[in-house]
Amino acid sequence: MDTNLQLLSIFQLTVFLCSVLMHILRKNSSLILIYLLQSLSVALMLLILGINQGSISLILVGMITALVKVIGAPIFFSRLINRQQLAISTTTYLNTPITLGFILGLTALVQSYIFAPIISLFPQFQQLMAFSLSGILISLFLVINRRGVFSQLIGILSFENGLVAFSTLAGIEQILAVEIGVLFNILLWIVISSVLITLIYSHFGSLNTTEMNKLKD
């Protein structure tokens, strides 16, 4: 098997496994570490493909991704949870065995005939695309299943990592300005959501979404 393909497989599987691990871990600091690992895998995928294809823009995007998501975001989040002393992530709606069952179900769903047309678009990366799509859906499930706003934040960022991995494998390369635009958006998103988390904690004294029940019909 081609070395580059082997490396891509390893990193894509890492992205997928990180999205699964996020469901199991409860400490916010652990979530940040897993997100760091996931983002590193995505950045390395971009770099490998960039080097393989001789694409300067992909290499540049990989480096900026590493800067924003591997270095910047984890430092930002660590300071946030230390400042607010948010050590423990809150509970989930479903318990761990049922959560793992759902994760298995989502992975099986992607392997089914429903998603077969999408996966078959990429004959050389079929299994990797399947794991990529599974990772995306599992990250979405994290946002739904977790009661903590910080976990939801990480879930959305994990979803975004899954999308980047998917689009990288799919060979969707836009002009550099567009790629940087997407990254800038993500950077802004991280900053804004972190400020909002601070506001939430100051108003509700908790990051549990069940405490936020001021708005009702």
Next chain:
Amino acid sequence: MLILILLIAPAIATIITLIFRNNLKVIEYSALISAGTQLTAALLIANTVAGAQSYSLLPYFQADSLSAILILITSLVGFASVAYNIGYMREELKRGVLGQSRTRQSYILINLFLLAMFLGLTTTNPIITWISIEATTLSTVFLISFYNKPSATEAAWKYLVINSVGLMLAFLGTIIYLACATPFIHSDFITWENILSVSSSLNPDVISMAFIFILIGYGTKVGLAPMHSWLPDAHSQAPSPISAILSGALLNIGLLPILRFKIITDNVVGQNFTQNLFIFFGVISIVLASFAIFRQASYKRLLAYSSIEHMAVVLLGFGFGGLGIYAGLLHMIYHSLAKSAMFLLSGNILLKFESEKIRNVVGAMGLLPKTSILFIIGFLALTGVPPFGLFLSEFYIILAGIQTHPWITPIVVFALALIFFGFFKQISTMMFGSMQGEETRGEYSKWTVIPPLILLSILIFFSLILPEQIQTLLKNAVLLFNQ
């Protein structure tokens, strides 16, 4: 050049706001001049497109008939809301509810919000469209949490999370479209046009799935049920001028990429697939909105659910097809004018009664006569009473529905009737009855009366006489869907 003006004007206004940070008059007038410049540019663009069918700036920006209509609506609503914001924020400053710093922030964020919307309307690239719509989410989060109350913060979080998830799904759909189309397109910069040009070569099964992601994703931004739960919270918690832009302009902008992808998808799998999906989501949304309107305790939430209802009607128009497409586009124009006016007027009611609760607003006609008369006019317009344009557009949509889906149409008519009675019950309670308390009678300033008056005047004018240029734009936009 005109498209550049649309984008540069708010950027300049933002820079001026940052430089003259302590001079509120400069900040206010720079925002107003920027919005006025955008309105002028939008009128010229619409006129050009009506004559020439499209207007381009390099390969990166373009206005066709569909986007020209939305550019016009957005600039009108934006201008009125910025003008209203001047009076509204001055009143809040006077009462000590807000400080100078917060007021300044509101203008910066409004300018960035308008910039992001116009970028989304004029770009030719689906990914830049996505970036712009995501940017509208980011620029409005702190406008929704503006008053820094627990309810506003909660609304802002729901808005951010639900819209972000929706836009991620839309991004997934976009990537799938691009993955299908890229092998056939020999260009570094992918545009809507070149995806459409290769649409006959695309895999129908994949495109069908991708469209579902697009509809659910961007449909979240439009406030379609069941992805709508953020909308009543966000639109009711934001300051009234912001609610006006959110309901009157942003919802349409969320719909634009859905319509663009619909055109592409229809070429691949035929019209029935997208139409059936539109009808499904349209019916769920309108039924949900009709029952929710009855239960509302807040007039701003009432207006927010009305927005869900009207976007559902627009979607149904596109779903029914034929005359429904023309009517759907017409409905977008009329709804934007009426709804934004109503939110601005709700701001006057909020300033006077200092409460969003319907039960705390009694005898508004006595205290705010001009606002109340305009509010009643807006209510009649929104509930589809003739001779307002919304009656005509809804009538055409129902007519289209009877021709193509006769068993769905009674559900829609029933929901619309329910909405009228729900609205009537709430509005009549607010407008009439004995005044309570010691509030002084009278409006606050011309800034809080003239903008909604202008919007409603334009609505009435367009209801009676639709200018030829707009008719041409509508007809040409309909042709885009019948390729």
